[in-house]
Amino acid sequence: MKEVMKIGGKLAAICAIAAIALGIVNAITEPIIIAARAEKVRLALIELSVGLEIGELNEVNNEGAILGYYPLSSLENIKAYIVNIIGSGYAGDMNLLTAISLEGEVLSVVLMKHTETPGLGKEAENASYMEKFIGKGNGSIIPSSKSHLDPKEADSIAGASITFIGIGKALNEAADFVGQLGGM
């Protein structure tokens, strides 16, 4: 019994010291990380807004892909929305920001936080990856399956179909959502 206590005590001591060290590092780095994340979102919003005025964030609490939306307006008239969406990726959820016009056309898409595989799904971080979605909607199909793409485009998602389908589905949901919102 005494032996067990001794062993357990030593392990607990190591854990306690490790926890204190981690706490100190976290206290130093956390504010920097939070500021950097907020800055990243701010820059992405500016890029997506194409010069329109960005309104307040409205959060959405339903079970679907939509987390929230920012209206984009010019002279008090809402022209489009930036929708904050979650797509289901290969290695967990992917957070995307997308600007969608009132007609349901995808104006631009940016992949924010995600855990996709480098070299495969992670390629979706590149602006060129999103070109296959931009301008779609409003009459045409927002691609969410390989059969919606022409063969040359389909090559660019080889090895990362799940990432592509996840983004496509989330964008479709966002476009439907904007359709329901309308100009208000």
Place this chain on the structure above:
Amino acid sequence: MLKEFTKGFIKENPVFIIVLGLCPALGVSTKVVNSIGMGAGVIFVLLGSNIFVSLLKNFIPEKVRIPAYIVIIASFVTIVEMVMEAFIPALYDSLGVFVPLIVVNCVILGRAEAFANKNTVKASILDALGMGLGFTLALIIIALVREVFGLGTITLFPIGNFNGVIEIPGLIDSPVRVFALAAGALLVMGFLKALFTWIEDIRRVKQ
């Protein structure tokens, strides 16, 4: 003493000869810059864990040594992750899921168990540096082959006007994509392992 440092490069290269840490080695080796980043992370964690395991080798009870090592290693990895995200976010973004995976990188646990808990702190530091650099070297070699053939580029850190990407004429337009994918990783790894084993054999015959 110097032998502890140099053995990691070829003679006991962790990736090609001891075959440790293959999962992260193949996972991040799509781009040269990722290999350098992963290597730096592994060197730091290995150095920290080897020093502490060696210092505490008489304190840590034999029965719970593995949990104790895991606590030490996991703490260093978490520190690396937080510091990287705060100060080098670009590298953190590009390494993604592989940083937390350093915890279960068997190079680190392997060196703690096979070396640091039996040797002095000084020898453990040399071992950590040698093994870490050997691991980094292996990753860079795999990544060079994979990136040049698979993507037609060599990606380094951006400095000044140089955006960090060297494009290889000819290959950039029609890369051999299989090298960038998982199958290519295993193929390249296999051939490089054969090469290293051959070099090691020649050296052994000479002695």
